[in-house]
Amino acid sequence: MSYQGYLIGILGFGLISGMFSPIILPQATAAIILLAPSLLISSPSVVIFLSYLLGSTLTIMIAGIPAALYERVTGSAESTPTSLWIWLACTALMALPAVIAFLQVGGF
Numbered sequence: 143m144s145y146q147g148y149l150i151g152i153l154g155f156g157l158i159s160g161m162f163s164p165i166i167l168p169q170a171t172a173a174i175i176l177l178a179p180s181l182l183i184s185s186p187s188v189v190i191f192l193s194y195l196l197g198s199t200l201t202i203m204i205a206g207i208p209a210a211l212y213e214r215v216t217g218s219a220e221s222t223p224t225s226l227w228i229w230l231a232c233t234a235l236m237a238l239p240a241v242i243a244f245l246q247v248g249g250f
Contacts, residue, residue, distance in 0.1 A: 148226035152202060152233050159237035160198030162244040169193035205232035 163169060170193040209229035213221065 145221065145223075145226055148223070148230055151230050152205070152226075155230070155233040155237040156198045156202040156205075158244065159201040159233070159240045160194045160196070162240040162247070163197045164239050164243045166190075166193060166197075169197045172196060201233060201236050205229055205236050208232050 160169075170189055172193070174189060176196075206229050209221075209225040209232070212228055213225050216222075218225070
């Protein structure tokens with residue numbers, strides 16, 4: 143059975159959460175603090191891109207925790223459709239403030 147649909151949804155919500163997050167300033171600050179000593183970041187656009195990437199990655203990782211706990215409790219060795227639905231639902235809930243911010247900016 144193919145799980146590509148679930149993964150595309152999870153990645154889509156993660157992308158929305160990273161790009162339209164209402165906490166972009168703390169994300170950019172964290173990206174500067176974490177990455178500036180090792181990289182020579184001279185462009186603000188690179189910092190913003192890295193903060194988008196940081197926000198998306200953290201959203202996907204944190205939303206995967208309940209699905210991983212479900213898999214641990216049920217004892218399954220592989221991802222099941224139920225665990226992927228849990229992961230997708232948690233990602234959608236975490237992306238909800240970003241979706242609201244996107245709709246307000248877009249004028250909808």
